[in-house]
Amino acid sequence: MLMFLVTAHEFGHFLMARRNGVKVEEFGIGFPPRAVAWRKVDGKWRRLSKKEWEHPVGSGLIISLNWLPIGGFCQMYGESDADNRRGSFGKASFWQKTKILFGGVAMNWLVAFLIFTVLAFMGMPHFLENQFKIDADTQVIATSPVTISSVVDDSPAQRAALAVDDEIMEARTADGDDHTIIKTTADLLDFDTEHAGQEIYLTVKRGDMIVTAPVRLNEAGEQYVLGAGISGSANYRSTWSAPIVGLGTTLQLTGETFKGLGTMLWNLIDGMAKQISGNEEARQQGAAEIKQAGDSVSGPVGIIGILFPAFTASGPRNLFFLVALISVSLACMNVLPIPALDGGRWLMISIARLRKQRLTKEAEEKIVGRSFMVILALALIVTVLDIFRLIG
Numbered sequence: 001m002l003m004f005l006v007t008a009h010e011f012g013h014f015l016m017a018r019r020n021g022v023k024v025e026e027f028g029i030g031f032p033p034r035a036v037a038w039r040k041v042d043g044k045w046r047r048l049s050k051k052e053w054e055h056p057v058g059s060g061l062i063i064s065l066n067w068l069p070i071g072g073f074c075q076m077y078g079e080s081d082a083d084n085r086r087g088s089f090g091k092a093s094f095w096q097k098t099k100i101l102f103g104g105v106a107m108n109w110l111v112a113f114l115i116f117t118v119l120a121f122m123g124m125p126h127f128l129e130n131q132f133k134i135d136a137d138t139q140v141i142a143t144s145p146v147t148i149s150s151v152v153d154d155s156p157a158q159r160a161a162l163a164v165d166d167e168i169m170e171a172r173t174a175d176g177d178d179h180t181i182i183k184t185t186a187d188l189l190d191f192d193t194e195h196a197g198q199e200i201y202l203t204v205k206r207g208d209m210i211v212t213a214p215v216r217l218n219e220a221g222e223q224y225v226l227g228a229g230i231s232g233s234a235n236y237r238s239t240w241s242a243p244i245v246g247l248g249t250t251l252q253l254t255g256e257t258f259k260g261l262g263t264m265l266w267n268l269i270d271g272m273a274k275q276i277s278g279n280e281e282a283r284q285q286g287a288a289e290i291k292q293a294g295d296s297v298s299g300p301v302g303i304i305g306i307l308f309p310a311f312t313a314s315g316p317r318n319l320f321f322l323v324a325l326i327s328v329s330l331a332c333m334n335v336l337p338i339p340a341l342d343g344g345r346w347l348m349i350s351i352a353r354l355r356k357q358r359l360t361k362e363a364e365e366k367i368v369g370r371s372f373m374v375i376l377a378l379a380l381i382v383t384v385l386d387i388f389r390l391i392g
Contacts, residue, residue, distance in 0.1 A: 001323050003030065005108065005330055006071030012107025013074040013100060020096040023061075023077035023087040030066035031073065037064040076100075080361040081349050094353055101342045108331035109250060115324035117246030123235030124245065125321050126184075128256065132248035134241035142183045143315075145169075145205075146232035155227020160215040162204065162228060169210075170203035184234040188226075196220035235317060253325060257332040264296045297382050339371035 007029050014027050028034075037048045039062050048062070078088025085091060089100065116124070123141055124133070145167040151157045171191045172179040178195070182188050191200070197219040204211050217225050238245050267289040274286025311322045338344040348367060352359040 002326070003069050003071055005111065005323070005327050008107050008111050008327075009104035009330060009334070010072040010074040012103035012105070012110075013076075014103075015107075016100040016103030017074065017076050017089070020092060020099060021087065022089050022092055022096070022100060024074060025077050026062040026064060026073075026075040028064040028066050028073045028075070031068040031070055032066050033068075035065045035067050037062050039063075080364055081352065081359040082361045082364070090358075094349065097349055098346060101346045102335075104342060105331045105334050108327045108334075109254070112253070112324040112327040112331070113246050113250045115246075115320055115327070116249040117243050119317060119320060119324070120236075120238045120242040120245035120249070123237045123317060124249070125233070125235055125318050126186075127321065128252065129186075131236075132252045133236050133245055134238060137238050137241040139237045140183045140234050141237055142232070142234045144231075144233045146182050146185055146188055146230055148228050149231045150229035152224060152227035155224065156215050156217050157226050157228035160202070160213045162202070162213060162215070163206070165206075167205040168202055168230070169205055172201050172203075174199045174201065174214075185230050185232050188230060192217060192225045193220065196225045233314075250324075250328060253328045254332060257329055260296065261332070261336075267292050267296075294385055297385070338375070339367045340375050344368075344371065 010027070014024055017024050026037075034053055037053060038045045039048055040046075040060050045063075076089045078085050078090050081090050081097075083090030089097065092100065119125070124131075148157070148162055148164055148166045148168065151162060151164060168182050168188055170179065170181055171188060173195060178191075180187055180191050182191075196217050199214060199216050202213050202215055204213055215226070218227070219225075271286040271289030271292075274282045274289070277283055277286070311319045334342040336343050337347045339348060345368070348359055348364065
């Protein structure tokens, strides 16, 4: 699935390059060494022999399958901005280069939109508070009951004799004016918040028995209203609004991703700054912020070793939700102004255009090369952290 997402990204570059007059020399699935390759000759696709891999006869697009299943690539003719040959990337106009560079980003957002649309129609898992949905076209399908997982000492839940593993089925006010069937954790949280400080009645399934427990909720300003940890899951199914939900979820998660990147960056910078403080409490706080930044990042090892097994165990819908989320993350990361990524290359070309001069091949290679080394170093750090988390 990770390979599919990266290949889809490269296919976006491929489509935009072909549509804007830039020759693509090779589109590869996986990374070399090559396993097999084809080239279109006289209108027919012909498999290339191993002797032709280094010195193929003729010209034209090569499609290859490669042994390392870690993504894909789109090798364009004359990728340097300074290249001025006909059909090269460098010869393309600024607008054409913009479309080519961000074609991969658009493809990742498109993949996420399609997955979220299908999930909305079949039943969308909810992982975000106030996750996007159209209330008028949403059917809630409980996949596991709302269950008490913990009870706080001296809380309304404990005083009402609620216990771990109790399944909460219904909630109503003492006068009966508000009666709610509890299908999701949000249903119970919203009911408790709305009736904070009041006496309510919870219908609870405890083993084979159904009991009704009167509960005097805490006031809204207190630390907790009910004082019980709850768990439970539900899918939200849409019909005619599925494409709207797919688009809304993609946009919402894009915003949350950028917000998370900003928080992670701030925690890292602020945490490192506090490490040089003479105050022990500030240094401890800084260490916690750095740890939080590290815990919020995961690479392929963490995704494959930790996240994928957890999401697979909880069902295919949750797994495909994760795939769509990773697709959104790939799109957001490639928009960032880091020279080795699409957004960074576009920024370099834009600055050169504003200065009314072409970016030389030597300067571009130096900037991209150094940036790529930094990314590799960060990837190594993230991989090491993933391995420690996986062992733990």
